[in-house]
Amino acid sequence: MPSTELLKEADRLMTICNACRYCEAFCAVFPAMEERRTFSSGDLTYLANLCHGCQGCYTVCQYAPPHEFGVNVPKTFAALRSETYADFAWPGFLGRLFKWNGVAVSLAVALTLTLVLLLVFGLQDLEIMFGSHSGAGAFYRVIPYEAMVWPFGLVFLYALAAMGVGGFRYWRSTARNGFRRLTAAAILGGILDTLTLKNLGGGGGGCPYPNETFSFARRIFHHFTFYGFMLCFAATSVATVYDHWFGWIAPYAFTSVPVVLGSLGGIGLLVGPAGLAWLKMRADPAPRAGALTGMDVAFLLLLFMVGATGLALLTLRESAAMGSLLAIHLGFVLALFATLPYGKMVHGIYRMLALVQNAAEQKQSIYRN
Amino acid sequence: MADLGQLYDVLVIGAGNAALCAAITARRAGARVLVLEAAPRHFRGGNSRHTRNVRYAHAAATDYVTGPYTVEEYWDDLLRVTAGKTNETLARMVLEQSETVPDWMMEQGVRFQQPLSGTLGLARTNAFFFGGGKNMMNTYFAKAEELGVDILYEAEVTDLTLENGRCGGVKVRHANADHDVTARAVVVAAGGFEANIDWLKEGWGEGAGNFLIRGTPYNKGRLLRILLDHGARSVSEADQCHAVPIDARSPKFDGGICTRVDCVIFSVVVNNKAERFYDEGEDIWPKRYAIWGRLVAQQPDQIAYAIIDSKSQGIFMPTVFPAIEAGSIRELAEKLELDSAGLEKTVEQFNAAVQPGDFDATAPDGCHTEGLTPPKTNWARKLDTPPYYGYPLRPGITFTYLGVEVDEKARVLFGGGTPADNIFAAGEVMAGNILGQGYAGGIGLLIGTVFGRIAGEEAARRAVN
Ligand SMILES: Cc1cc2nc3c(=O)[nH]c(=O)nc-3n(C[C@H](O)[C@H](O)[C@H](O)COP(=O)(O)OP(=O)(O)OC[C@H]3O[C@@H](n4cnc5c(N)ncnc54)[C@H](O)[C@@H]3O)c2cc1C
Numbered sequence: 001m002p003s004t005e006l007l008k009e010a011d012r013l014m015t016i017c018n019a020c021r022y023c024e025a026f027c028a029v030f031p032a033m034e035e036r037r038t039f040s041s042g043d044l045t046y047l048a049n050l051c052h053g054c055q056g057c058y059t060v061c062q063y064a065p066p067h068e069f070g071v072n073v074p075k076t077f078a079a080l081r082s083e084t085y086a087d088f089a090w091p092g093f094l095g096r097l098f099k100w101n102g103v104a105v106s107l108a109v110a111l112t113l114t115l116v117l118l119l120v121f122g123l124q125d126l127e128i129m130f131g132s133h134s135g136a137g138a139f140y141r142v143i144p145y146e147a148m149v150w151p152f153g154l155v156f157l158y159a160l161a162a163m164g165v166g167g168f169r170y171w172r173s174t175a176r177n178g179f180r181r182l183t184a185a186a187i188l189g190g191i192l193d194t195l196t197l198k199n200l201g202g203g204g205g206g207c208p209y210p211n212e213t214f215s216f217a218r219r220i221f222h223h224f225t226f227y228g229f230m231l232c233f234a235a236t237s238v239a240t241v242y243d244h245w246f247g248w249i250a251p252y253a254f255t256s257v258p259v260v261l262g263s264l265g266g267i268g269l270l271v272g273p274a275g276l277a278w279l280k281m282r283a284d285p286a287p288r289a290g291a292l293t294g295m296d297v298a299f300l301l302l303l304f305m306v307g308a309t310g311l312a313l314l315t316l317r318e319s320a321a322m323g324s325l326l327a328i329h330l331g332f333v334l335a336l337f338a339t340l341p342y343g344k345m346v347h348g349i350y351r352m353l354a355l356v357q358n359a360a361e362q363k364q365s366i367y368r369n
Numbered sequence: 370m371a372d373l374g375q376l377y378d379v380l381v382i383g384a385g386n387a388a389l390c391a392a393i394t395a396r397r398a399g400a401r402v403l404v405l406e407a408a409p410r411h412f413r414g415g416n417s418r419h420t421r422n423v424r425y426a427h428a429a430a431t432d433y434v435t436g437p438y439t440v441e442e443y444w445d446d447l448l449r450v451t452a453g454k455t456n457e458t459l460a461r462m463v464l465e466q467s468e469t470v471p472d473w474m475m476e477q478g479v480r481f482q483q484p485l486s487g488t489l490g491l492a493r494t495n496a497f498f499f500g501g502g503k504n505m506m507n508t509y510f511a512k513a514e515e516l517g518v519d520i521l522y523e524a525e526v527t528d529l530t531l532e533n534g535r536c537g538g539v540k541v542r543h544a545n546a547d548h549d550v551t552a553r554a555v556v557v558a559a560g561g562f563e564a565n566i567d568w569l570k571e572g573w574g575e576g577a578g579n580f581l582i583r584g585t586p587y588n589k590g591r592l593l594r595i596l597l598d599h600g601a602r603s604v605s606e607a608d609q610c611h612a613v614p615i616d617a618r619s620p621k622f623d624g625g626i627c628t629r630v631d632c633v634i635f636s637v638v639v640n641n642k643a644e645r646f647y648d649e650g651e652d653i654w655p656k657r658y659a660i661w662g663r664l665v666a667q668q669p670d671q672i673a674y675a676i677i678d679s680k681s682q683g684i685f686m687p688t689v690f691p692a693i694e695a696g697s698i699r700e701l702a703e704k705l706e707l708d709s710a711g712l713e714k715t716v717e718q719f720n721a722a723v724q725p726g727d728f729d730a731t732a733p734d735g736c737h738t739e740g741l742t743p744p745k746t747n748w749a750r751k752l753d754t755p756p757y758y759g760y761p762l763r764p765g766i767t768f769t770y771l772g773v774e775v776d777e778k779a780r781v782l783f784g785g786g787t788p789a790d791n792i793f794a795a796g797e798v799m800a801g802n803i804l805g806q807g808y809a810g811g812i813g814l815l816i817g818t819v820f821g822r823i824a825g826e827e828a829a830r831r832a833v834n
Contacts, residue, residue, distance in 0.1 A: 015687070015689060015691075016627055016689055018687045019626075019627035019628075019629075019686065019687050019688055019689040020501075020625070020626050020627040020689075021485050021486060021487070022421060022485070022500060022501030022502075022626070023500060023501070024485060024486060025482040025483065025499055025500065026500060034486060037683060037687050056500065057500075059504070059507065060500035060501055060503045060504035060507065061503065062418050062419050062501065062502070062503050062623075062625045062626070063625065063627070064411075066411055067412075067623060068620055068623075069620075203482065203499065204480075205480055205499065212507050212511065213511060
């Protein structure tokens with residue numbers, strides 16, 4: 001359960017907003033609010049996770065601080081989200097990692113990097129390590145295939161499972177009768193809203209980020225980040241298929257599918273996180289929850305480093321630096337995988353579930369126009 | 370950057386809707402413009418930041434309005450609500466120019482949206498701003514800054530340098546010092562005097578101390594007073610204003626839109642003697658809410674209580690403060706600090722007078738009382754299903770109408786009707802020319818927009834020539 005203080009504050013805000021309603025065209029949060037007259041903790045958790053933190057409503061709010069009503073929906077919802085991330089984490093005690101997430105993620109990176117490097121340097125011949133390799137199996141000469149696939153595969157599966165449990169817990173604590181009547185259309189609608197980031201569109205004008213002027217900057221950079229990540233993921237998947245089913249061993253040619261996908265993805269992971277971090281640095285801190293910033297930055301930095309080290313590895317893969325770069329890149333990837341369920345990544349899971357719930361609810365709504 | 374030492378072409382006093390429309394227009398006409406706003410940046414935009422729509426004439430439905438609204442129909446509406454207390458020449462000019470207003474607003478970057486939920490009554494006649502009035506004002510401020518208008522916050526104008534209907538500049542208090550700022554022309558767009566309780570008392574008596582002010586605490590009518598003291602002609606009267614019933618627990622100032630209580634038509638409304646005083650079901654709420662502010666203002670201690678039972682909970686817009694809830698009328702009376710025997714009697718009499726009928730929340734349904742004074746002519750249902758709910762109501766003053774008379778060039782008229790040489794007025798400070806009394810939702814901003822543009826244009830012409 002999120003703290004009562006925070007729930008009380010969110011309830012207070014939604015009561016004010018529900019009597020005002022000026023923001024109803026910005027995003028899905030306010031029409032969803034209008035479906036309700038009272039707000040249970042499940043309702044508030046749902047609304048908080050539906051909120052994309054675009055700050056549109058804050059910028060245009062006649063009750064924003066220093067008004068005595070002190071309405072700051074993005075900040076309160078961000079704080080509530082971070083509490084729900086901790087609450088739904090699996091196993092539960094690791095939820096505490098959300099409290100000081102920036103530190104936790106940095107430590108994880110340090111740990112995985114050290115681990116991978118130690119192992120490689122400890123077990124591998126230095127001549128191989130600093131030699132240059134080319135042709136099929138070059139990477140595996142530095143780090144054997146088995147040593148790559150097993151740990152990474154297992155950690156990734158674990159991350160998926162942990163996030164799945166989190167998603168299930170989220171769903172259970174927010175589900176109302178309406179949500180259970182899930183249709184294929186609602187699921188599709190929710191996924192589509194996630195993939196398009198419709199709710200960062202601010203009803204057609206974008207969001208006021210970093211300042212009062214509305215633009216699409218945040219949505220565009222988020223797309224770079226998300227699709228960059230997905231392209232990297234796709235690259236790895238294709239490579240796995242190549243290796244497993246076709247017996248084509250990495251590294252692949254620059255024009256091959258895995259390398260093209262991976263390069264585009266890597267660029268996405270440079271541009272997107274850098275852009276988002278830049279926006280965050282310039283943005284008005286008032287509508288944000290302080291505690292969350294460390295988590296945001298840690299995640300962005302990690303993604304950026306995964307992209308950067310990946311691209312460096314690609315460029316220098318024929319050189320003597322390949323061995324070290326490979327180890328470093330894998331260190332970052334391992335840190336990313338290991339922290340997926342205990343970092344910013346989980347917002348994607350809860351956001352998508354909230355959007356599916358919203359699509360289901362809107363289908364049954366009397367307010368639909 | 371504002372430079373108080375330089376001679377500006379046009380000085381705009383206030384930074385609400387009328388002021389920004391004037392500043393943008395004057396700047397586009399080539400004038401060097403300074404806007405002086407009493408409030409800090411956070412509270413810029415005056416009453417205008419609380420608004421949501423503008424009423425304008427149009428020939429056909431658009432993305433934002435559901436059907437045509439001709440100038441003639443608009444004029445008929447205005448004539449009806451003001452009972453003829455309007456300057457026909459000026460009013461017709463405003464209504465005719467209203468057709469250009471949304472397009473002009475969009476040129477400045479303002480966006481519109483579908484009518485807000487619960488505002489069906491205005492969907493045909495009024496265009497709603499995307500995200501409400503503060504978004505509109507933010508857009509105007511951004512545009513003005515982009516065009517090079519200088520804006521100074523926390524700069525209260527305390528006096529005008531006036532001589533024979535000519536203004537040489539103003540005195541302004543900024544950063545704990547008084548400054549004299551000179552200008553070739555001045556636009557007064559500093560709102561009405563709704564936040565000046567003492568002045569309200571002149572019109573309403575001591576009871577005005579109990580009024581709540583829905584908008585900015587900065588509209589104290591200082592400029593209006595100065596102009597009137599210097600012989601500007603006045604329009605309308607000190608007790609004419611727009612007032613709606615709002616929750617008595619609302620902030621004294623700036624409670625804005627969310628403090629309204631929309632259950633009157635479904636209620637039994639009593640004063641603090643536990644007596645009814647007006648037909649709650651006279652007409653649909655959008656047509657009646659503006660008279661209820663005055664009605665409550667006329668009750669002892671300027672307070673009233675709207676009482677419903679559980680049948681009516683949830684059929685009107687949610688309120689910002691929770692209803693006061695009780696299991697019986699007696700208990701409710703105690704919680705509301707009303708005479709419980711009195712309230713029980715009022716409710717009993719009311720219940721006995723209610724005639725059977727088919728209740729319909731969405732339209733006048735003819736469910737009425739028989740043999741009761743005052744009657745309730747629609748939506749009359751017995752109060753018989755606990756829990757019972759009560760909402761305390763106070764008059765919420767939106768804005769005042771007493772203002773300065775202007776001509777069609779927005780020039781302030783002095784003495785026998787001579788227009789000022791270089792003093793223009795727009796917005797609440799002159800809205801009384803059009804609104805001698807009464808109100809039609811969305812006309813307040815229209816008056817400010819049309820006269821703001823005219824004032825900006827004329828002031829720039831006066832200054833640059
Ligand atoms: C809650 C609410 C909702 C409303 N909704 C609507 C609506 O939907 N549609 C509509 O048409 N109308 C609406 N109105 C009415 C509308 O707000 C006004 O008619 C309109 O905004 C007036 O604009 P203005 O520029 O004259 O005044 P304001 O916007 O009030 O601007 C006046 C400015 O002058 C400044 N000022 C005052 N004195 C001084 C001084 N001495 N020196 C410097 N600056 C000074 C004030 O700080 C203020 O910023 C609403 C009003 C309220 C309160």
